Amino acid sequence: MSADPVTPPPAPAFRRQGDLLLLSGQVGVDENWRPVGGSFADEARAAFANVRRVLAEAGAQPDQLLKVTAYLADLEDWAGYNEVWLEEFPGRRPARTTIGARLVPPFRVELDVVAWLGATP
């Protein structure tokens, strides 16, 4: 069963200037802005898939993702978030911050990311 689409925020998925790439907050929706629903892990995986899609669209390599700030609607999902995090980053990991915040329903996680497109040192 598909959920109703949510209204996309009136903002681009990313802005890049020079080597700095900043994304709009990514949530667990499909390409039609329908919340993917399912378990917390399903939703978090969909949010990370959107992050990767936007990074690719902006011309960034996965290793150029420097920081992930995760907003969790329920801090009880911290352990679940860690599981998805470890799946998503089997190699070199970004820095991260994870805090509890209120999110527009029905979302349980929103991801804020910063990338740098210059050469890897």
Add this chain to the structure above:
Amino acid sequence: MSADPVTPPPAPAFRRQGDLLLLSGQVGVDENWRPVGGSFADEARAAFANVRRVLAEAGAQPDQLLKVTAYLADLEDWAGYNEVWLEEFPGRRPARTTIGARLVPPFRVELDVVAWLGATP
């Protein structure tokens, strides 16, 4: 009727290093740090006016504003925030993230912005 001034945070309105410009969180106060009060939209417009004033002071062009993170004290103001957002950015828009957070009273919105002062690609 004017509200009493709030205590300004002991921090500069911005710091710039190289092309990176980071602002302190901007709220809806006048030049004497009096909360502007009024409707949510009035307060949000005043917060954006402060963002623009600080960007100008730092030598940034409006289009160099890459990202706006908005903290809302009440997520019910999400639609009201979108209205002000569309007024503020009739042209090219920054990336954005909007979450619910607790704010020092009496503020309902606080804006965190990142700008990049290098040449537009």
Add this chain to the structure above:
Amino acid sequence: MSADPVTPPPAPAFRRQGDLLLLSGQVGVDENWRPVGGSFADEARAAFANVRRVLAEAGAQPDQLLKVTAYLADLEDWAGYNEVWLEEFPGRRPARTTIGARLVPPFRVELDVVAWLGATP
């Protein structure tokens, strides 16, 4: 009396690319990830000590710290946070944003920082 260690987040303390340095959220723990406990000020000082330790590890000078976002579990600690802030930055200060958010217990404050390692203009 020492608290039990908390589980460190599975992420590096920092990532640097080019001149941009982003840290993982820093909290008031000792080198074995034991919460330092004590007063709010004790905890905030320990979190700032961790920020400074990571900045040094990453090769940054204290003045290259451009922005500090503080997440407070209880906004009543705003005044206490300001006291520690003034101790920590007797000279030039970073820009800052301070909001209330839910944090993984037992933490009352988490610090998110951005530094820029290029030459000071």
